[in-house]
Amino acid sequence: MFDAKSFIEKSLDEIRSIVKDEKVVSACSGGVDSMTCTFLVHKAVGESLLAVFIDDGLRREEEPEFVVDTLKNLGIRVRYVDAKEEFFEALRGKTDAEEKRKAFREKFYRKLGEIVKEEGARFLAQGTIATDIKETVEGIKTQHNVLEQIGIDPEDYGFKIVEPLKELYKPEVRMVARELGLPTEISERMPFPGPALSIRVLGEVTPEKIKILRKATKIVEEETKDLDAFQKFAVLHDDKATGIKEGKRVYGNIITVRIVKSEDATTAKIVEVPYEILHRISKRITSEIPSVVRCLYDLTDKPPSCIEFE
Ligand code: XMP
Numbered sequence: 001m002f003d004a005k006s007f008i009e010k011s012l013d014e015i016r017s018i019v020k021d022e023k024v025v026s027a028c029s030g031g032v033d034s035m036t037c038t039f040l041v042h043k044a045v046g047e048s049l050l051a052v053f054i055d056d057g058l059r060r061e062e063e064p065e066f067v068v069d070t071l072k073n074l075g076i077r078v079r080y081v082d083a084k085e086e087f088f089e090a091l092r093g094k095t096d097a098e099e100k101r102k103a104f105r106e107k108f109y110r111k112l113g114e115i116v117k118e119e120g121a122r123f124l125a126q127g128t129i130a131t132d133i134k135e136t137v138e139g140i141k142t143q144h145n146v147l148e149q150i151g152i153d154p155e156d157y158g159f160k161i162v163e164p165l166k167e168l169y170k171p172e173v174r175m176v177a178r179e180l181g182l183p184t185e186i187s188e189r190m191p192f193p194g195p196a197l198s199i200r201v202l203g204e205v206t207p208e209k210i211k212i213l214r215k216a217t218k219i220v221e222e223e224t225k226d227l228d229a230f231q232k233f234a235v236l237h238d239d240k241a242t243g244i245k246e247g248k249r250v251y252g253n254i255i256t257v258r259i260v261k262s263e264d265a266t267t268a269k270i271v272e273v274p275y276e277i278l279h280r281i282s283k284r285i286t287s288e289i290p291s292v293v294r295c296l297y298d299l300t301d302k303p304p305s306c307i308e309f310e
Pocket of ligand 1: 306
């Protein structure tokens with residue numbers, strides 16, 4: 001049985017022995033993994049830690065404000081970095097899922113390398129967990145935050161990596177977050193992928209498509225807030241479908257809604273969402289987002305599907 005308390009004690013010693021009195025930058029997207037990692041490293045090294053939130057333009061509505069405010073309320077120094085244009089530029093013209101993931105990863109670490117240098121730090125702390133490493137090493141997909149385990153030297157980007165959670169799975173990370181006293185809105189937070197909405201806009205990512213998906217995501221989250229599930233989200237398709245709006249033919253966007261139960265993301269089952277909720281989601285998405293003419297519900301477990309589409 002995993003013991004969160006002794007894990008924390010052991011990690012604090014380990015982090016201190018690696019970092020010594022050097023400065024550390026923590027890449028903090030606001031998910032349970034990166035927040036737990038940031039809080040743990042802060043507990044170990046205090047003011048030597050700077051949390052960094054990179055705004056890549058791919059986050060959900062109000063997410064940047066939520067993450068920055070939460071970190072401040074936890075007493076952690078935080079820097080907000082606006083890199084929206086740079087990320088859209090890095091993703092421009094990329095349509096293949098793996099190519100997009102690699103472009104995101106490259107931009108993400110180059111940007112972090114710049115920040116680490118500006119801050120005079122040597123270490124980058126990140127909340128990589130066992131599932132991220134397993135899926136990347138096994139070749140299922142390139143998780144954005146896995147480097148050393150696939151033979152990429154982080155020194156090429158200008159830092160050494162500290163990954164205190166890399167042997168844990170999601171339920172254990174949540175246990176550590178609870179033990180550390182993090183607020184429940186963090187410890188129980190729904191998982192959200194590092195490359196954010198970019199892997200839920202199928203095909204090329206543009207600011208316009210992200211805007212559509214951000215609205216659909218908000219509707220799905222609002223309409224399912226009382227529904228017990230591991231992840232609930234929307235996906236914007238690359239192709240289009242014919243519909244009718246205000247009596248006229250519209251060749252418009254397609255949104256798929258995906259809601260799954262899972263323990264640790266290695267397998268997942270679809271949730272039998274009450275039809276009423278699905279219907280409400282579909283009505284709202286197609287009426288509140290003018291370009292969307294079709295809304296679908298994904299009926300596939302993992303395996304054979306992955307949780308995410310890309
Ligand atoms: P898949 O799609 O592999 O997702 O079934 C498993 C879990 O991992 C999340 N996910 C990611 N998390 N960086 C992350 O931090 C990534 O690149 C990434 N890709 C997928 C996904 O949301 C699910 O919880």
